[in-house]
Amino acid sequence: MGAADPHIHVDAKFHADATARTILASTFGLAADLPPTVTTGCGLRVPHAMTSTHPANVTCLACRDFAHRHHLRLADQLEHLSRMPGSAITPEQASAAATRYRDLARSFARP
Template identity: 60%
Template structure:
């Protein structure tokens, strides 16, 4: 971990959205675990959790931006494939909307920082 690193990064598992999962658990069970102090990032560093963001406009590490862009594009493709499978939990239209959301995030990550 480099304490002098001024950049805002993304977690290696960009599409996991820990905050959303924590909110779901808190709403369901009334409690959640502590956030990690440090996390692995898309660029390969280990940084304090507070130095990460899932918002494209906040991420200043170029390698993390590219990592996030690739992850969101990959997830969009996977969601579209799943939505077109027989018996899928999502309709093709729903899967398309979610895929479009992730493509938009990928575009925002590629728009500079």
Template identity: 60%
Template structure:
């Protein structure tokens, strides 16, 4: 994600396995942004997503963000 090619950096879909600090920070910010978007989406008229679904999605994304920041 950061564009740097470093032999010891490791990326993964599992936050705990990502070793690149820049990639971890990028993922942290993106997942927080996705959480905010899910909450905003549920408040838009005509959208077929319930507030409960949006809240679960937002919490899931915030949990991932926390895992990338730790």
């Protein structure tokens, strides 16, 4: 194994495994072990502890780019889906949420 990677990364799944574990634990009282490593936005596998969802903590530039693109894509999808018939949210609600995603995307943009 090579030298330790000093960077803080973004989990490519944005901690979906941890969220699912929390939901299962609160619903059924069961808690599966989280995987010891995760795949990051830059494609590396690193310990879960070396990832963050907070833009100020992420030091890997490729992961910052990944998170930036991901949040912009989410904002666009949210607005698009809100305009479909039968949508669970109104275009106004989607616009507000999309604005928050775009703000988050900007915070991940390279400094």
